[in-house]
Amino acid sequence: MELLNVDGVDQVSEFLEKYLEAGRIAAKLKDEAKRIVKVDTPLLEICERLEESTFKLGGEPAFPVNIGVDDVTAHYTSPPEDGGKIPEGSIVKVDLGIHIQGYIADTAVTITFNPNLEDLAASTEEALGAALEAIKPGARASQIGAVIEKTINRFGYKPIRNLMGHRIERYSLHTGKSIPNVSGIEAGTVLEGEVYAVEPFATLQDAAGLVRDSPQRYIFRYVKERRLKSKDARAILEHVRNSYRTLPFASRWLAARFPRDVVERSFKEMIESRCIHSYNVLVEASGKPVAQAEHTVIVERDGCRVIT
Numbered sequence: 001m002e003l004l005n006v007d008g009v010d011q012v013s014e015f016l017e018k019y020l021e022a023g024r025i026a027a028k029l030k031d032e033a034k035r036i037v038k039v040d041t042p043l044l045e046i047c048e049r050l051e052e053s054t055f056k057l058g059g060e061p062a063f064p065v066n067i068g069v070d071d072v073t074a075h076y077t078s079p080p081e082d083g084g085k086i087p088e089g090s091i092v093k094v095d096l097g098i099h100i101q102g103y104i105a106d107t108a109v110t111i112t113f114n115p116n117l118e119d120l121a122a123s124t125e126e127a128l129g130a131a132l133e134a135i136k137p138g139a140r141a142s143q144i145g146a147v148i149e150k151t152i153n154r155f156g157y158k159p160i161r162n163l164m165g166h167r168i169e170r171y172s173l174h175t176g177k178s179i180p181n182v183s184g185i186e187a188g189t190v191l192e193g194e195v196y197a198v199e200p201f202a203t204l205q206d207a208a209g210l211v212r213d214s215p216q217r218y219i220f221r222y223v224k225e226r227r228l229k230s231k232d233a234r235a236i237l238e239h240v241r242n243s244y245r246t247l248p249f250a251s252r253w254l255a256a257r258f259p260r261d262v263v264e265r266s267f268k269e270m271i272e273s274r275c276i277h278s279y280n281v282l283v284e285a286s287g288k289p290v291a292q293a294e295h296t297v298i299v300e301r302d303g304c305r306v307i308t
Contacts, residue, residue, distance in 0.1 A: 090289075
């Protein structure tokens with residue numbers, strides 16, 4: 001892990017401070033999300049306000065603001081000209097990623113507009129707290145997953161089996177090691193100095209407890225340079241590589257720089273050529289509502305430090 005493999009105390013302190021600053025910004029944005037997410041608020045307005053605030057606070061988005069309404073669980077960000085609004089009686093997940101020179105803080109909050117779903121949201125917050133208490137050097141990820149599952153089950157709900165927390169490194173949101181939300185999944189051992197995003201997801205007891213791909217795709221990530229036929233596609237790919245590196249980005253971010261029809265044509269070519277990866281919007285497989293809670297932590301000698 002990078003915090004362990006740098007030369008000298010000063011360099012470790014510098015990296016740590018960048019993580020902590022990203023975490024401070026993420027926490028402020030989460031508070032802002034709680035204030036601005038209201039019934040009938042346009043989804044696009046929420047995304048753009050939070051992303052604009054990221055820059056004002058001195059950070060950059062590590063990925064587009066994700067808004068998950070009801071059964072929409074992950075990877076939804078507003079496309080250009082999104083007409084969606086927060087529905088009455090809904091449960092809304094807002095997932096935020098901020099980076100400082102590639103050092104990432106990832107956090108999420110659930111906001112409920114249905115009193116019957118408040119306990120569902122509370123179950124993920126309790127599960128997150130229990131997981132953080134279990135994280136320490138040498139802890140098995142499967143043990144942490146068992147703690148999350150047990151806590152959610154105690155509330156009478158079901159964890160999402162095929163979504164996990166993830167280890168983070170510089171400019172990389174997912175680096176191979178995971179924190180499952182259920183027992184029985186071997187995912188390695190937590191080590192001192194590693195950085196993790198821990199994110200329990202829960203749904204109703206009679207739900208499938210799984211997410212599936214929807215056909216919608218609004219978030220993308222640069223993969224590698226390949227030969228492209230179109231001059232426009234080459235220009236957009238160069239912009240993506242230089243601006244976002246390996247971090248996810250939204251198609252709407254390109255709207256201010258390139259004509260929309262050019263972006264749409266170029267994206268088709270870049271996806272077919274596998275220059276960029278697209279993320280399908282994930283929905284709960286049985287259409288049931290989902291709640292989420294998330295913090296980013298740095299594993300330390302006697303436990304973990306929550307930075308968000």
